Amino acid sequence: MADERTAEIAVSGAEDRAFGLAEPAGIGLLWAIALGALGTAWFFPLHLALAADILILALFALSLDLVLGFAGIVSLGHAAFFGTGAYVAGLLALAGWREPLSGLLAAGVVAGLLGLVASFLLLRGRDLSRLMVTLGLGMMLHEAANKAAWLTGGADGLQGIRIDPIAGLFAFDLFGRTAFFYSLSVTLLAVALLVRLATSPFGLALRAIRANALRARLLGIDVERHLVIAHGLGAGLAGIAGGLLAQTTQFVSLDVLAFQRSAEVLLVLLLGGAGNLWGAVVGAVVFKLAHETLASITVHYWTFWLGAMLVVLVLFASDGMTGLARQLAHRMRRRAGARRAPGS
Amino acid sequence: MSVAEELALEGVIAGYDEARVLFGADLSLAAGETVVLLGRNGAGKTTLIETIVGCTRLFAGSVRLGGREIGGLPPEARAKAGLGWVPQERNVFRSLTVEENLLAVARPGPWTPARALALFPRLRERRGHLGWQLSGGEQQMLAIARALVTNPRVLLLDEPLEGLAPVIVEELLAALARLTREEGTSVLLAEQRARLVLPLASRAVVLDRGRIVHDGPAEALATHPQRLAALLAPPAEGPRGDASASIFSSGSSD
Numbered sequence: 001m002a003d004e005r006t007a008e009i010a011v012s013g014a015e016d017r018a019f020g021l022a023e024p025a026g027i028g029l030l031w032a033i034a035l036g037a038l039g040t041a042w043f044f045p046l047h048l049a050l051a052a053d054i055l056i057l058a059l060f061a062l063s064l065d066l067v068l069g070f071a072g073i074v075s076l077g078h079a080a081f082f083g084t085g086a087y088v089a090g091l092l093a094l095a096g097w098r099e100p101l102s103g104l105l106a107a108g109v110v111a112g113l114l115g116l117v118a119s120f121l122l123l124r125g126r127d128l129s130r131l132m133v134t135l136g137l138g139m140m141l142h143e144a145a146n147k148a149a150w151l152t153g154g155a156d157g158l159q160g161i162r163i164d165p166i167a168g169l170f171a172f173d174l175f176g177r178t179a180f181f182y183s184l185s186v187t188l189l190a191v192a193l194l195v196r197l198a199t200s201p202f203g204l205a206l207r208a209i210r211a212n213a214l215r216a217r218l219l220g221i222d223v224e225r226h227l228v229i230a231h232g233l234g235a236g237l238a239g240i241a242g243g244l245l246a247q248t249t250q251f252v253s254l255d256v257l258a259f260q261r262s263a264e265v266l267l268v269l270l271l272g273g274a275g276n277l278w279g280a281v282v283g284a285v286v287f288k289l290a291h292e293t294l295a296s297i298t299v300h301y302w303t304f305w306l307g308a309m310l311v312v313l314v315l316f317a318s319d320g321m322t323g324l325a326r327q328l329a330h331r332m333r334r335r336a337g338a339r340r341a342p343g344s
Numbered sequence: 345m346s347v348a349e350e351l352a353l354e355g356v357i358a359g360y361d362e363a364r365v366l367f368g369a370d371l372s373l374a375a376g377e378t379v380v381l382l383g384r385n386g387a388g389k390t391t392l393i394e395t396i397v398g399c400t401r402l403f404a405g406s407v408r409l410g411g412r413e414i415g416g417l418p419p420e421a422r423a424k425a426g427l428g429w430v431p432q433e434r435n436v437f438r439s440l441t442v443e444e445n446l447l448a449v450a451r452p453g454p455w456t457p458a459r460a461l462a463l464f465p466r467l468r469e470r471r472g473h474l475g476w477q478l479s480g481g482e483q484q485m486l487a488i489a490r491a492l493v494t495n496p497r498v499l500l501l502d503e504p505l506e507g508l509a510p511v512i513v514e515e516l517l518a519a520l521a522r523l524t525r526e527e528g529t530s531v532l533l534a535e536q537r538a539r540l541v542l543p544l545a546s547r548a549v550v551l552d553r554g555r556i557v558h559d560g561p562a563e564a565l566a567t568h569p570q571r572l573a574a575l576l577a578p579p580a581e582g583p584r585g586d587a588s589a590s591i592f593s594s595g596s597s598d
Binding site: 275 | 397435438440444445451490
């Protein structure tokens with residue numbers, strides 16, 4: 001992280017190295033994703049395309065978690081960066097730059113730069129104005145992509161994208177095996193970076209800003225700088241998720257920039273729980289599986305049941321599924337403690 | 345200014361919006377010195393501290409830290425310049441653990457999170473607890489530790505003993521005594537319970553209705569309770585009213 005405090009504090013004494021800089025929950029998340037994904041590949045080899053979809057949605061939700069869950073910047077236009085990444089990766093491939101890893105990196109860099117520029121607009125207001133600015137930005141990009149059909153393909157999207165084999169070895173196949181393992185590798189790498197970031201002084205400062213921005217400022221934290229960096233990183237990560245979708249599906253539709261995608265990723269994060277990384281992944285898995293299951297039962301009304309699920313969850317666990325799990329674990333610990341107490 | 349002067353206020357007139365609460369305050373704090381700021385409720389103690397950290401409107405006067413004028417700087421720049429403020433409300437980050445509260449704001453210097461926690465053994469035992477899971481006293485300890493790890497030149501404490509149980513007050517006083525006597529930290533401590541904090545300080549400053557009415561050795565007040573009581577006595581009815589009344593006297597001047 002480009003934060004000089006991180007480096008300086010990290011070497012401030014051996015005794016301080018034990019101070020929260022290793023996060024067991026984050027390591028657990030990495031293991032959970034890896035084992036869950038490999039289990040899927042083993043037991044459900046015919047559903048790897050869906051699994052890759054879930055991983056990409058999880059990565060997209062993780063990028064929003066950094067922006068909303070950690071930095072507290074509410075956004076209804078996060079698809080702007082996802083879509084930018086998708087178009088960058090798609091356009092590069094169509095222009096002849098078919099190497100996937102560098103294409104993905106370019107998608108992240110361009111989306112990240114756009115996120116940095118947009119963040120200066122977001123600093124000026126509070127939650128409501130931030131919602132309006134992000135919504136407006138998303139709508140502007142969506143319409144611009146629609147109008148610039150000569151570049152983006154307009155409503156038809158980008159078609160005929162071809163991507164070279166990864167590292168010259170693993171070609172994208174019809175069964176989605178390469179797409180799945182590619183998405184898994186990128187997601188795991190992103191989660192590892194996010195875990196490191198979340199437990200660094202920079203990540204803790206972001207959480208402090210979210211908890212009480214005024215107090216954080218009065219303690220000398222440069223609030224604006226932290227928010228700009230967090231938004232840029234979140235946008236870059238969203239761009240990588242978008243690039244990943246473009247490369248693995250070899251198609252970019254105008255929908256990647258649509259408001260619905262921004263709303264969907266927000267829903268995923270609220271469903272799972274914001275601000276702990278786990279929620280983004282859990283939310284993506286539950287959302288996609290619920291979507292698949294409900295759509296197979298009732299093709300036209302699956303969103304009704306998904307909405308009902310969300311309402312129930314918000315009523316009983318406002319911190320999402322991970323918040324609910326935390327509450328249950330807390331209650332169980334208290335009950336276990338109460339049972340032990342009379343005998344002790 | 346003297347060579348070792350850390351903090352200096354000269355002719356400070358300050359308040360909120362158009363209302364003036366402080367009327368020409370002069371105050372200095374030498375390096376390693378502890379000064380207690382005494383006064384009744386509404387005397388202007390909190391306003392004086394908030395003026396130093398930049399949370400009030402400064403109408404006139406100068407605020408210097410280490411010889412540098414900071415009166416025109418925003419609060420975050422003053423914090424970076426070396427002011428560590430522990431407000432009355434504590435305002436710990438409730439969703440962060442004790443150690444995360446410290447790491448989030450820590451800056452390089454002699455006060456590391458481990459050293460700050462060593463000052464408060466009770467807090468060290470609860471280093472993994474979230475802010476909201478701490479008692480009021482523990483939150484106060486955390487607020488002080490959090491200010492320390494920013495490695496300030498001057499520590500500003502605003503009524504740190506208010507509303508705490510006697511046993512916690514004792515613990516906090518022991519920690520503050522260590523901080524001021526052994527660690528040589530420069531401290532400006534605002535407190536109503538004068539007898540508890542006078543032994544910690546070398547000087548005592550008394551505020552009354554926004555004016556500094558006494559500035560002298562702390563021991564002189566500690567050993568003369570009548571003098572102390574007279575300085576802190578409720579005001580006789582007069583034309584000027586008290587500081588809290590002056591808050592509502594928009595644009596009033598001295």
